Amino acid sequence: MNAAQRNRHTALLKATGFEDSPALTVNSSDGELPQGREISFAWLAGITLTGLTSFLLMMAALQVSFRGEDTFSTPYEALSIQAPTRTASLGETLQGKTRRAKPVTQTVSDRQIIEASVREVVDGVARIRNQPFTRIEATLATAATTLSEDIPDYDPVALLARNEPMRANGSSDAVSTDIYGADVEGEVTIRTAALPLDLTPNRAVNDVAAAQFVRMSVEGAYTEAELSTFSYAAIGNERLRELDVRPSNVVAGIAENVTVLPMTRFGDGSTQTRTERVLTVREETPLDEVLIRNGFSNAMVSAVIRAMRNVMPQTVMPAGTRLRILFGASRTSDSLIPYRLSIYADTTHRVTVALTDSGQYVLALEPPAIPFTDEDTEEVNVANLPTIYRAIWETGRKHNLDDQTIDRIAAMYAYDLDLTRRVSPGDSIDILLSGSPRDDEQDLLYVNLKLGNTERELFRFRTEDGVVDFFNSDGETGKQFLLRRPLEGGGTLRSRYGYRRHPVFGDYRLHSGVDFSARTGTPIYAAGEGVVERAQWFSGYGRYVEIRHANGYATAYAHMSAIADGITPGTQVNQGQVIGYVGSTGVSTGPHLHYEIKINGHTVDPLAVKLPRANSLPPQYNAEFDQTVAQIRTLMQHESSQPSVTVAATN
Incomplete structure (x- = not known):
C-alpha cells in the first residue's frame, strides 16, 4: 500500500471516529489514557463467575420446581388452582360443562355388636351365657377400587366347587343362636333333677306369702305394651284381619300380572369416570385404617401421610371428622384410584392432598365447597358400577371380612344370580356373624342380599351328621339344578x-x-x-x-x-x-x-328361567330349621349392646 492510499484510509478511519492509539495493555502506566484501555483480569473473572453461578442457580431452581418431569400439566379437577368462590352441590363438583349432574346416593356402612343370652347344650348340660354377635348392614359398593383388585377371577364352576357343604369343627359346634328370654350375668348352668316322691306340697298358703308372691312375679313385671301376651285375642287390628274386616286406611288386594322391576337406572351413555365419596368418621380411628378401607394402597397411605405431615401431623381421626375422596381412572388397571383427599373437622377444612402426573401426592387448595349432610354419600356413575361379584368382594373387604367368608358368600349366590351383572345404586347386603370383630374366627350365620326389590336370605344350619350348609327360608340351598353360564370364566x-x-x-x-x-x-x-x-x-x-x-x-x-x-x-x-x-x-x-x-x-331363556333347586332339607329337620330361622330373625331385631358404629368404609 503506497503513501497516498495509506493517508486516504487514515482519513476515512478518523472520519468514522476511529483513532490511532497504543494497543490495549495490562500495564496501567502505558498510554495516555490507560484507564480506558487497560484489561483487568479481576473484572473478567468476576463477570465470568457471576454468569456461571446465575446459570447454575436457575437450572437448579427449574429442576426442583419441575421434579425432573417432562410434562408439567396437572388436571384442573384434581388440583384446584383457584380458591372456591361459591358453594357447589356434590353432583356439580368437578362436573364442568356437562348436560346433567351425576346422581348422588346415600350409603350405609353400619356394624353393630349384639350381646344376647343364648342357651346351649354341652355334654348333656344346658348352659345360658352371653354371646356376642356381629351384624354388618351395608350398601354394595358402586365403584371398584384397588381394595378388590386382586380377587379371584369369576369362574362359576370353581365357585360351585368351593360351595360344597362344610364339616362342622369345634368352633362351629359352639355356635348357638337359641335365644334365652332374659339377660344373664356370667354363665348359668341348668340341671334337671327328678321330683322327690316324698315331697308333699302345703295344702294352703298364708296371706303374707301370697302377697309376696304377687309382688315378685306379677306387679311391675310387664309393661302396657306387653299386656297382649296375657290375652287370647290380639290387641289392635289383628282380630279384624282374621275376620277379613280391614280398616279404611289399609289397602287390600293382590296385584296380578305385574312385573316388579328395580328403580329406574341411569342411562348408560355416561363416559365420565370420576366420582366423589363423602364419609364421616363415627368413632376415633387411625387415618391409615380409614384410607385402606376406602381404596388406598399401603404405598398411597404412606405418601398421603408424608405429604400432609407439616400441615396436619395428627394421624388419628377424631369422631366427627369428614373425608372427601375423589376417585378417577387408573392407567394400569380397571380400578379407580384416589385422585384427591380432603379432610374436614366437622365442616372446617383442614388439609387437601392431590395426586400429580408423576404419581406423587402433594398439598393442594381446598376443592369447591359442598353442603355436608348427616348421611354418607357418593356420586354414582354407571360407567363405574362393578359387577355383583366384585361388589360383594369390595364391600366385604371394607368391613374386614376374611377372604374365605367373602368367597363363600359369593359362591352361595353364584347359581341363583348372574354375578356378572352390574349392581344398581341402593343394592345392599346384611350379614350376621358369631362373635365380635376381635375374635380370631367368626362363623357366618346369615346373609341377605338385596338387589332392587328382591331379597335373597340364606340361613346357616347344621344337621345331625355335622354337615353345615346354607338354606333359604324354605329349606332350599342356593345351588341351582343347572348352571346358567357353563364355561370357564363365565364368558x-x-x-x-x-x-x-x-x-x-x-x-x-x-x-x-x-x-x-x-x-x-x-x-x-x-x-x-x-x-x-x-x-x-x-x-x-x-x-x-x-x-x-x-x-x-x-x-x-x-x-x-x-x-x-x-x-x-x-x-x-x-x-x-x-x-x-x-x-x-x-x-x-x-x-x-x-x-x-x-x-x-x-x-x-337360560338367564331368566326359574330353575329347580339341587338340594333341600329332609322333612325331619323342618321344625328345627324353622326354629333356627326364628332365632336368627330375633337376633337381627335385637338391640345393639353398643351404639351403632358406622365404619369409615362407605361405598
Missing part, C-alpha cells in the same frame, strides 16, 4: 334369548339361546348331571352336544371347536365336567358358546 354375554336380526342371514328370527363369547379352546362344562343325547356336527350349529337331564330338562351347546374325548351318546356326565371347547364352527361370526335350555322340548 361375556354377547346376545340374549329372543327375536333378533340374524347377524349372517339378515332376517328377523328367534334366537333360541344365549351367546357367550370367549377365547377359542375355553373349556365348556356340563350344566348339570345327565346323559349325552347327541355329540356330533349338527347343521349350522357346528360341533354340537345335547344333554338330557331329569324332569324333562335338556341343555345344548353349539359352535364348539372340539368335543371332549369320551363325550358320546349315552355317556353319563356330571355337573361341571368338561364336554367340549369354545370355537366358531357352523354358521358363526366368531368364537363363542351358543347355550340353550329346553323344557319338554321347548327352549327358554
Whole structure:
C-alpha cells in the first residue's frame, strides 16, 4: 500500500471516529489514557463467575420446581388452582360443562355388636351365657377400587366347587343362636333333677306369702305394651284381619300380572369416570385404617401421610371428622384410584392432598365447597358400577371380612344370580356373624342380599351328621339344578334369548339361546348331571352336544371347536365336567358358546328361567330349621349392646 492510499484510509478511519492509539495493555502506566484501555483480569473473572453461578442457580431452581418431569400439566379437577368462590352441590363438583349432574346416593356402612343370652347344650348340660354377635348392614359398593383388585377371577364352576357343604369343627359346634328370654350375668348352668316322691306340697298358703308372691312375679313385671301376651285375642287390628274386616286406611288386594322391576337406572351413555365419596368418621380411628378401607394402597397411605405431615401431623381421626375422596381412572388397571383427599373437622377444612402426573401426592387448595349432610354419600356413575361379584368382594373387604367368608358368600349366590351383572345404586347386603370383630374366627350365620326389590336370605344350619350348609327360608340351598353360564370364566354375554336380526342371514328370527363369547379352546362344562343325547356336527350349529337331564330338562351347546374325548351318546356326565371347547364352527361370526335350555322340548331363556333347586332339607329337620330361622330373625331385631358404629368404609 503506497503513501497516498495509506493517508486516504487514515482519513476515512478518523472520519468514522476511529483513532490511532497504543494497543490495549495490562500495564496501567502505558498510554495516555490507560484507564480506558487497560484489561483487568479481576473484572473478567468476576463477570465470568457471576454468569456461571446465575446459570447454575436457575437450572437448579427449574429442576426442583419441575421434579425432573417432562410434562408439567396437572388436571384442573384434581388440583384446584383457584380458591372456591361459591358453594357447589356434590353432583356439580368437578362436573364442568356437562348436560346433567351425576346422581348422588346415600350409603350405609353400619356394624353393630349384639350381646344376647343364648342357651346351649354341652355334654348333656344346658348352659345360658352371653354371646356376642356381629351384624354388618351395608350398601354394595358402586365403584371398584384397588381394595378388590386382586380377587379371584369369576369362574362359576370353581365357585360351585368351593360351595360344597362344610364339616362342622369345634368352633362351629359352639355356635348357638337359641335365644334365652332374659339377660344373664356370667354363665348359668341348668340341671334337671327328678321330683322327690316324698315331697308333699302345703295344702294352703298364708296371706303374707301370697302377697309376696304377687309382688315378685306379677306387679311391675310387664309393661302396657306387653299386656297382649296375657290375652287370647290380639290387641289392635289383628282380630279384624282374621275376620277379613280391614280398616279404611289399609289397602287390600293382590296385584296380578305385574312385573316388579328395580328403580329406574341411569342411562348408560355416561363416559365420565370420576366420582366423589363423602364419609364421616363415627368413632376415633387411625387415618391409615380409614384410607385402606376406602381404596388406598399401603404405598398411597404412606405418601398421603408424608405429604400432609407439616400441615396436619395428627394421624388419628377424631369422631366427627369428614373425608372427601375423589376417585378417577387408573392407567394400569380397571380400578379407580384416589385422585384427591380432603379432610374436614366437622365442616372446617383442614388439609387437601392431590395426586400429580408423576404419581406423587402433594398439598393442594381446598376443592369447591359442598353442603355436608348427616348421611354418607357418593356420586354414582354407571360407567363405574362393578359387577355383583366384585361388589360383594369390595364391600366385604371394607368391613374386614376374611377372604374365605367373602368367597363363600359369593359362591352361595353364584347359581341363583348372574354375578356378572352390574349392581344398581341402593343394592345392599346384611350379614350376621358369631362373635365380635376381635375374635380370631367368626362363623357366618346369615346373609341377605338385596338387589332392587328382591331379597335373597340364606340361613346357616347344621344337621345331625355335622354337615353345615346354607338354606333359604324354605329349606332350599342356593345351588341351582343347572348352571346358567357353563364355561370357564363365565364368558361375556354377547346376545340374549329372543327375536333378533340374524347377524349372517339378515332376517328377523328367534334366537333360541344365549351367546357367550370367549377365547377359542375355553373349556365348556356340563350344566348339570345327565346323559349325552347327541355329540356330533349338527347343521349350522357346528360341533354340537345335547344333554338330557331329569324332569324333562335338556341343555345344548353349539359352535364348539372340539368335543371332549369320551363325550358320546349315552355317556353319563356330571355337573361341571368338561364336554367340549369354545370355537366358531357352523354358521358363526366368531368364537363363542351358543347355550340353550329346553323344557319338554321347548327352549327358554337360560338367564331368566326359574330353575329347580339341587338340594333341600329332609322333612325331619323342618321344625328345627324353622326354629333356627326364628332365632336368627330375633337376633337381627335385637338391640345393639353398643351404639351403632358406622365404619369409615362407605361405598
